[in-house]
Amino acid sequence: QVHVVESGGGLVQAGGSLGLSCAASGRTFSSYAMGWFRQAPGKEREFVAAITWSGGNTYYADSVKGRFTISRDRAKNTMYLQMNSLKPEDTAVYYCAAGYISGSYGLFLPYKYDYWGQGTQVTVSS
Secondary structure (H helix, E strand, C coil): CCEEEEECCEEEECCCCEEEEEEEECCCHHHCEEEEEEECCCCCCEEEEEECCCCCCEEECCCCCCCEEEEEECCCCEEEEEECCCCHHHCEEEEEEEECCCCCHHHHCHHHCCEECCCEEEEEEC
16 A cells, blocks of 8 residues: 655746655555646646656656656655746646556556545646
């Protein structure tokens, strides 16, 4: 069993930066791929970024590529999302997810993840 909890959301002006953290518990955390998803009001949950269990490979949605950076510290059981050059369209609830996923294609799909956090609100004002 893995539990994940997000933190670090808040309100920031367009062009600013914000960092999110995802703390995980469970002895098998290091074996899981991790991902960030987001959901804006009235929209479906969408993929933001993912990182493999080893941390050796990262993947990003085109909309955040070059602005967001995902990373993980396996020793601390924590994953991070550094968000720079934020835009109003980045406003959403951001979710952390963990899953035992083989292959890169599954990292983009919400239903492939087994464990989800409660979400943290990120609001970018124009």
